[in-house]
Amino acid sequence: MFEVLFQNVKDKISLTSDEEELAKTLFIPKKLKKKQYLLQQDDVCKYLTIVEKGVLRSYTVDDAGTEHILQLALEGHWVTDMYSFLSQEPAIYNIDAVEDSELLLITNRSLDELYEKIPKFERFFRLLGQKNILSLQRRLTGSLSFTAEDKYLQLTKNFPDLLNRVPQHMIASYLGITRETLSRIKKNLLKDH
């Protein structure tokens, strides 16, 4: 239940077994079935979540009802509506499960307790934050200046797994292109090989 979390943590800091036991008491274990929500837009986002198993997505819905996916979170990825989580103001994102998922959730209050009792976690989340800003910058640049095909290729390179686990319309939404464009790109790439 905590394997992915502690693997994720071990990449950046080392914990004693006592510290691991203590950390376990602060994360809420939660199973979510496919299509169920973890967060709905306009609710307050109470948790920072790590995916132990499964896939989550965070997305907005525009006035026409079209979904725009911000993040597809696989095992070991962290997901939240950061603004809502920090400010306790209503969320702009929805988060739901693309597959049956097993998650660990932590509240703001428990996160403070974690920092206080195991200060090393401040370092962990600093490094995690850096990594996330980096990938957000890459994603933003990609979305501003890449062609649809380049965006698709970048995704296949970074998350080869994702393409088999997530329906095509979600991949298209994540890339900010239509489903038709996505299938055209895939066809062209096949031709080129």
Added chain:
Amino acid sequence: MALKQTVAIIGATGNMGSVIAKSLANGPYRLLLMAKDTVKLQQLYEDVHAIANEVEQEIIACPKDACWEADLIIFAVPYSAEAEIAEKIKQYTTGKVVVSISNPMDKTFSKLLTSSCKSAAEELQDRLPYSKVIKAFNTTFAANFEHPVIDGKQVDAFIAGDDEEALGIVSNLVKTVGFNPIIAGDLSVSRILESMQLLLVQLGLRYNYNWLAGWKVLHK
């Protein structure tokens, strides 16, 4: 529309479990019905569906899976079964609200089975140390759920616990069922609440209330 809370009812086929499930059918909850007898569970599932055909509910045979998926867990099992079940689900209750409804009485309703210094709710909290145990629904009989108004008065339902947010969540649950929630104090107040119900059972037997009796605080 706000997100539905997922409520696991452990012992859903019992007197209390089944009336709680039915009373929550129209509320903002997704129900996970857990008990050992799958035939009875299926019947309950259909009964709940007949009350609210849009209800989101699932039958789950394993207490561990039900608690893992739940946001809130109602322990609707006999006091004597609590220790065994708590052991099975302990890991999956961290940070979650657990409702203790039990009245730890002997078979003749002459005394409480807990030691004089602890309530069943506090024992459950000791067994599930990282959950937020709230005492509720122990001062209302199963028969009251269909008639939350007795003699023209809405029955009071006392709640006790240590976590403010969890008390609020359970107050809403009690309101949905149709009782008037009264937060009585911290979890140690459960000792009084469990004793109160022993008294009400004894009075019911003495004066033939036929289980249609409840508490109401009169005040101005």
